[in-house]
Amino acid sequence: MCRRLARNEPKERTSFERHQCNTPQQLFCDVDQLTIHILPEHVLLDTFDFYLEPKGIEAWHTLVHVCQKWRNVVLGSPLRLCLQLACNSTTPVRELLGVWPPLPINLMDWKLPISGMDNIVAALEQNSRLHTISLAGPRPQWEFFSAAIQVPFPILTRLNLSSYSRDQTMLVLPDSFLGGSAPCLRHLDLNGISFPPSKLHLCAPDLVDLCLQSISHYISPEAMITGLSALTRLERLLLGFLSPPSFPIRGNLHPPPTRTVLPSLFQFIYDGTSEYLEDLVARFDAPVLDYMRINFFYRLTFDTQQLDLFISRSPMFRPFNEVRLEFSGYKIEIKFPHAIHLRLGIRCNELNTQLSSLVQLCRPPCLRHLISKVECLYILPTGILLSVWHTYNEDGRWLEVLPLFIAVKNLYISAKFASPIMHAMCVLDGEELTEMLPALQNLFLEKPEPWEHHYVRKATEDFVAAKRLSGHNIAVSQWCRE
Secondary structure: OHHHHHOOOOOOOOHHHHOOOOOHHHHOOOOOHHHHHHOOHHHHHHHHHHHHOOOOOOOHHHHHOOOHHHHHHHHOOOOOOOOOEEEOOOOOHHHHHHHOOOOOEEEEEOOOOHHHHHHHHHHHOOOOOEEEEEEEEEHHHHHHHOOOOOOOOOOOOEEEEEEEOOOOOOEEOOOOHHHHOOOOOOEEEEEOEEOOHHHHHHHOOOOOEEEEEEEOOOOOHHHHHHHHHOOOOOOEEEEEEOOHHHOOOOOOOOOOOOOEEOOOOOEEEEEEOHHHHHHHHOOEEOOOOOEEEEEEEOOOOOOOHHHHHHHHHOOOOOOOOEEEEEEOOOEEEEEEOOOOEEEEEEEOOOHHHHHHHHHHHOOOHHHHHHHHOOOEEEEEEOOOOOHHHHOOOOHHHHHHHHHHOOOOOEEEEOHHHHHHHHHHHHOOOHHHHHHOOOOOOEEEEEOOOHHHHHHHHHHHHHHHHHHHHOOOOOEEEEEOOO
């Protein structure tokens, strides 16, 4: 041993070290050819499966070029190893199909250049073999293969189509889309593309994931619910509208006498106006819903009565112990992060507007009841904030927001908001001071900016001292978000 070390000879690797490899050649680099050939097929398959899982769709190509036995094992178990052919606009599809066995095809391209449209069409012509389709590109390119997607796709499981144009007009798919038959389709994501929801259950009856994004035209809530009601296995629904003027505002809502039940829906995400959502949620129930994220476009006033009733009808939603108020340069979001996930946001870029909208949003009985039980409140920025927020014009708005949280015991305030919030609270006296955060026990402040440190400390001391005179003691600590 000493002689070998003296000559700087490499230390012999252990069996474990020999197997910590990234390529199949390295994996068996110290095993002789006889051992490779006597390994049982199931051992090879387990090894190949372990190797392929993190490598991606085309990793099996390397395995079949090691030796004839490996090639036979791999190509003899396409289902076991989930073998697929990856195609895009640069793939010579017609040549590729003549080389490899008839494996399922994964078609993916996010640019759709005109020079490669022939390859895309060639792949779409193999409709009986297409397993996944993910395509995105400008509106004119879609005309190249509009006819190719009007045939049945018997093994298609995931379809992601995205069309964009300068005038934000939507691409409207014909009723003959997918030939009216894609029985294995589970995930459908249409971005800037319209397809009648009432037709979904005819071509994809077992859909579990539906995302309709960048909607620029009005889809009536009645038609939407009628289409969704037949999708009994639907688990996730996302609806996203482009902008408030893209569809008419409905008024004088009269909820139907009976509501549709979506029995499997557990995730609901919505971006749009409160008016449309009100009309929609008045028409259905989701008994197993446990995740809901809502983002509203800004309005001067919000009517969320039906949303409030919808939340109260959902048995999974109960009072929360913790709430996070997150502010960014484009929206305010109130998050209930634990147990059941609920997020409600409003898109606007001025802090004054965000605070007043938040008060309106939390006014209905059920939402007010949810936040009235909160014991831990976090107030913090997220993303990019606007420089105009360095002014104190919004101080008075905090005195409308904070009284909503009557049960808060622990209040966490980030450095960005410590100065305006403490400035607002330290000037309170008498009954107003008593009613402000009556259950507060611990105040956690993130270290403020150097130029605000003295001011925040003085305002905090004044507030705590005033509370103490009223018989209410509060402990102050530094909060390190990390």
